[in-house]
Structures are given as structure tokens and as C-alpha cells.
Amino acid sequence: MKPQRFARSARSTRFAGSPAVPDRRGLIPLWMVRSATALLAVLLGSIAWDGSVWIVLPLVVAVGAAVLPSVGVVTLSLLLLAVAYAVNVPAGSAWLLVFVAGLHAIFVLYLLLLQLPLRGWISTAALRSLALAFLRIQAVAQPVAVLALLVGDAGSSLPAVLVGVAALLTWAVWLVRERAEA
């Protein structure tokens, strides 16, 4: 690559050195995104683990996943939240709608941060694009959640479980095959 020639004289300052920084508006530092992610995870965890000493565990994992994300910690944090909901939140609770949106948002933010170094910036246009994709999925997921609330506690039935698991596995295999073919 041919060097760009800058016919500018050196300034009369000492060059202590500083990192490259963007010089425009509309950029949000990643530490704000990390903080928002950790806060969201802590809030969801506090709903699911309300009144339990074990709340410390998902909170620490959530903060760790937001600040220093890795696949393992992110997976652990998401599973802790999902399992905590299934175990601690009673069936038919209206918190389901919050959890469906919150868990999805945390998932998106975790996996966004997973691909980025510790420091950085994200443009508001990029965040808006992420939010639009999030809302598109939520537009379908929220009615599903409302439907689940309407069905209420269906009770455990072995045939239903077997059929459901079989359907799920079929769906998963189809997904994997589709992806492999792509």
C-alpha cells in the first residue's frame, strides 16, 4: 500500500502517544453498552431469583459476561436466567412478557459484545439497526408469549412431552441440515 503523504510539518509538541479515536458524533462507547447489558441481566436475575441468596451467582456471572464476555460465561448466564425463570417464576405470571423481551435483548447484546474488544464505540445507526431486528422478532415472539399465558398451566402429560420433544428434535435436525446445505 502506497503511503499517504502528508505535507504537514510536525507540531511543536511531545508525542506521548494516544490511541486512535473516532472524531464524530453519534457514537456510543462500548462501556455504556456493557453497563446496560449487565444492568439488564441483573434486573432479570433479581426478578427470577427474588428472595434467594443464590441471586449472587447469576448476578456475578451476568456482570462477568457483560464485561469480559466469553462463550462459556455467556451460555452460563443465559441458562441461569432461563432455568431460574422455569424454576422460580410461577406459571401464568405476567413477567413472561418481560422475560421474553429481556432474555432476547441480553442474548443479542452478549453476542454483540462477544465479538468486540474491550474498548470501542458503536454508532447509533448500528444500534438502531439492532433494535429494529430485535423488534421484528419480538413482534412475533410476544404474541406467542401471550398465547402461552392464555393457555396457562396445561399440566404434564407424557404423550404431549414425547410428541413435543420429537417435534423439537425434528425441527432441530431440519435446521442443522438446512444450515449444512447452505
Next chain:
Amino acid sequence: MARATAAVRSPVWALAVILVLVCAVAGLVSGRPDTVALAAPFAFLALAGRAGPKSGSTCAVRIVPDRSADAGGPRLRVLLTSSEAGRASDPGRLVVTTLAAPGFPPDAVVLLTGEECPVLVDAPPSGERDVLAYGAASFTADLARPTPFVPAPPVRVSILPPVGPVLARSVSRRLVGLAGTHRSGRPGDGGELRSVGPLQPGDQLRRIDWRATARRSTDQDRLMVRRTFADAEASVLLVVDQAHDLPSSTAHWFVATPPRLAAGSLHVARAAAATVAASYLAVGDRVGLEDLSGTRRALRTAAGARHLEQVRVRLAGTAVVPRRRRRRDPVPPQGAVVVVFSAFLDAEPARLLRLWHAQGHVVAGIDCMPPLDRTETTTAQAEAVRLTLLRRRLLLEGLQDSGIPVIAGVHPGRASGLEDQHPARNPARTNGLGAPGLGTQGPETPGPGTPSGPSSGPGSGRPSGPDRGKLSGPDLGSSFGPDLDTGFRLLARQAARRAGQGSGRRSS
């Protein structure tokens, strides 16, 4: 430009499928449809990602100089564009550009395809350096179909060395040029009167001095002509030692990490050489450029403003190159002034200076050691620095003892990118070149071979005789000799005095 062409695996799809399975199985087992509903968003994400990574896609990121605005400081402004100019190949994708300035951890900038982002980066004070390494990856807004991270060629800039104020010009007595502003020692067309005498064959008629004829030829039988010294241009050879680039912070002498864009001895050499070149070229003299490493072809002596740009561009291109064995030493043009820019860490520059001095050239050494920041951390490092500086000081003192002037290349507070922070460079030090016979030719001047003038007095930092072994640490780290302006003024005065003595002998 970074281009990603291969597919890449992302944990998004796998993690979404895992969450769907966990939530659905837990909901089915416990008979809770709401738990199954938790998996809905992840199921949609898994569906969106079923197409797999985008193989063969491109993620184009370019960084170009931002011509629209100046950074307004010692930093460069470059423009990061997340798609090829005028072509948004895949709108809606997020482009993650990872930027790394030398010596700093990487930062990321996440932009939407088609967005632009100006970035401020540190620039070297002079020279050609990589100022920014970068690469890019991209994915869709639902985090699917990622492209792999692809590093791009680093952003490399070339900063021309600054030109300082015009210096005094010393010239050789043996000028060989045919046009210029300096008086040569031979008869010819010029401005300075050499003699008035009778017209002889070969004299031009326009040289007839009618007043002298009327005054001195009473019988009107002889015509008197004015004869002048020929004007000539001087030739200057700048020799840059690019074997070392000594950082000002001594702690950086011992680290192997990527160097930050700080000013080092090579920058001092570039700035001083550009100033010297501009000073001579401004009056029509010829300037050439040579490097001690012998890796590039020398820039032949030439004159003119365009040549100054060539010299600056060549200087900007100098980087640290190990010195290689040369078949023969560089040969300066006849009657040239030879200026060697070096940090004088080894004996080679001093040897060449002595050689050219013995050949009759006007020579000067420019000490390019930047003001040192003593930041070494261990005793061994401190000792190594001290021994290096001690050896350097002895080399420079040896040069002065040989009658070769040594001038500090750091111009205090002017355009060199370095501040003069050294209390050791006191006014007494800048009063004379310190070389025997240069500017201190009074009756009280000691003879050749002994330190002379203010630079050898108490407190001047240059011990003599038995004090030589007691060089103190802070003093060793200071630049040697007077500053560039004073040094060249004294050098020019000395050269003019020698030339005057020479013409006096000729006229007598």
C-alpha cells in the same frame, strides 16, 4: 481495504438452538407453555441463521486521508468508510472495524454499512511509519451470517520533516561552481572587487572603469578595467546516519514492544538536515544527501526549490537500517561542506568526519541525540545507559579535540517536535562550538588539543583533564555542543575568517 471472502462460524446460531432446546424441553417436562414461549425469540434467531455463514461475501472497509478537515493538532484525521465508495453491497449489515495504533490495545468501531467515521490517529513527528493497523468483520443485524475478520494493510503515512529558521551558511574556500552567491577565490564575473589594472587581452570592454581610467591614466593612453572575484555556489553534502533511532525515553531502549510514534534521534536528524538543506538551497547552493548505511542511492547535489522537496521526501523515507560494509567511503564533491547527522553511538561517523576533515572539506557533526528522559528501571539498565552515553561523550570530545565542530541538532522550542527540557544546556554551553579554534580565537584561547572557551569551564558540563572520568549521569544525557543556529553562525564566521586570510595571502 479489508475484504472477507471466506465463511466463518459464529456461536449465535448454536447458542440459540441450545436455548430453544433447553426452554422447550423444560417447558414440556414441567407442562408450562410459558417456559416453552421463552424459546420463541431464539427459535426465530435460529431460523434466521439457518442459511449459515455468508460464504464468498465481501466486507469492504477503507481508510483514506480525510481531506475535508484538519485535525487541528498533532494528530492525523483519516476517514473510515465501511463500504466501497459509491457501492453499498449489502446494506443493513454491521461492520466491526478493529483499529490498533502502535503501542496501544485494539479498539473497535461498529458501524452500519455505508457509514463513515473520521478517526484521529497519532502521526510521527516526521518520517514514514505505520500509524494504524486495522481489519474488519461484519454480520447482519440479527447477528447472523458473519464474515471472518480480515486484516487490511496498515495505514502508512509519510510526514515531511519540518524546516526550521534559516541558518548561517559556511562555505569552503575551494568553491567550484560557476554561479551563485558566494565569492570564490578565482577571477571571473562576480560582485566583489579583486583588482583594478590596465586593459589586457581577454578583458571584457564592459569592465572598463572610466573613472579609474581618468584618475590613473593621466596621459589617456591606458584603459583601466575592474576585475572581480567570480561568484560561485557552494556544495553541501548531508550525511544521515540511520543505523539507530534512539528514543528519548531510555526505558524504551530495552523494550521490544512496538514503538510508539515518539520523536527519536532520527527525527532530530531529519529536521536538522531539512533545515540545513533549506538554508543552503535558499541562496542557490547545491545540496546532496547520502546515508551512512549505504542502502539507498545517494541524492546527487542539485539546487532549487524542487530539490528541497526531493531532499525532504528522501529524508522522510529514512528509517532504521543496519549499517552494512561498504566497498568505499562516500566521496563528497570537491570543495563541499559535509554535515554528518548522527547520534554518535559508534565510531563510524566520527571516522568519516575525520577522513573528510583531513581531505580539506569543511565538516561538522550534528549531534542528534534527543533530550533524554531517564526512565530506565533497573540498575543494569541504568549502567548500560550510562556506559553508552559515556562512550558517546568520549567520541564527541575526541572530535572536538580534532578540530571538528559538533553541534546539537535539537533546536530549542522550534519545529523539531521536541522540547528543550535540559537544564544542562545552559547559555554558557551555547556560546561557542567548543572546538579548538572555532569562535574562541582570542589571546586567552588555549592551544589546539585542549578544551577551550566556556565549554570547558566549571559547570559547563564538559570536564577536562583529570575530571574526564567523573562524568555525571544527567550531563551525559544532554545534547553536545551549541544549538543549530548558534553552531552554524560560528561555523560560518570561522569559515569566513579563513577565507579572508586566504584571500589576503593571495592579494599580497
